[in-house]
Amino acid sequence: SRTSGIIASCRAIQSYYAEGFGIDPARIQVVNGGVDSRRFSPANRNRELRRNFGIPDDAFVLGIIGRFSPVKGHRFFFEAASRAARTRPHLRFLVAGWDAQLSGRDIENMAEKAGIIERTCFPGRSSDVRELIGAVDAGVVASVGSETVCRIAMEYMAMGVPVIAARTNVVPELVPDGVAGITVPPGDPNALADAMECLAGDPVTAAELGAKGRARVELYYTLERFAEHTLEAYKGMAIHV
Numbered sequence: 001s002r003t004s005g006i007i008a009s010c011r012a013i014q015s016y017y018a019e020g021f022g023i024d025p026a027r028i029q030v031v032n033g034g035v036d037s038r039r040f041s042p043a044n045r046n047r048e049l050r051r052n053f054g055i056p057d058d059a060f061v062l063g064i065i066g067r068f069s070p071v072k073g074h075r076f077f078f079e080a081a082s083r084a085a086r087t088r089p090h091l092r093f094l095v096a097g098w099d100a101q102l103s104g105r106d107i108e109n110m111a112e113k114a115g116i117i118e119r120t121c122f123p124g125r126s127s128d129v130r131e132l133i134g135a136v137d138a139g140v141v142a143s144v145g146s147e148t149v150c151r152i153a154m155e156y157m158a159m160g161v162p163v164i165a166a167r168t169n170v171v172p173e174l175v176p177d178g179v180a181g182i183t184v185p186p187g188d189p190n191a192l193a194d195a196m197e198c199l200a201g202d203p204v205t206a207a208e209l210g211a212k213g214r215a216r217v218e219l220y221y222t223l224e225r226f227a228e229h230t231l232e233a234y235k236g237m238a239i240h241v
Helices: 011-021 048-052 074-087 104-114 129-133 151-158 189-200 203-220 223-239
Strands: 006-008 028-030 060-065 091-096 138-141 163-166 181-184
Touching: 006 011, 011 028, 028 223, 048 129, 060 074, 060 129, 060 189, 074 091, 074 104, 074 189, 091 104, 129 151, 138 151, 138 189, 151 163, 151 203, 163 189, 181 189, 181 203, 189 203
Parallel strands: 006 028, 060 091, 060 138, 138 163, 163 181
Antiparallel strands: none
């Protein structure tokens, strides 16, 4: 091989290369992504978007942000939200993104079928995702695939927002269960609903998880740490050239 080493964005990709191509795992360095922790900060959260949509001050808002694609698990989000809405009347939902394999109308149909369209706002795709993150009390990553970097999870955490996430690819590395949020099996709407009900019923715990997520970003996922880890990986490869 002419390659001195490989950088993978998560351990799942490391395993994929090692098992799929027979590459020695020692040659594959894992470097998780990073987020601008100054730009994405709890200090930059505001509730203007909530006010624009007429969301009550005492509502607990769950958000899912990303492209409209089956891999992002909107189907499971709405199935879970339908159940959670029945036990937590103060729940509201924010669904933001852009057309991909699914359209905005497809997403609205899911909300209607779930019986929560009157409790769901659809702000579209914002030029500044912080506006969307600032409107939610917990962020949901319901993906059944993709998420080899999961930038949105890092952005939630950096802004002090607790995360409910399916354990897909990089997610368990970024969001250890009970540390910065709650993780669930991919494609399991009942487990997702349990997590939604848990945080909506215990805002103190939700706030604590959000604060721990912010601390975790400061330790491991700043842009500075990303640059350091990348440089270390290149240096390690250079030794073997």
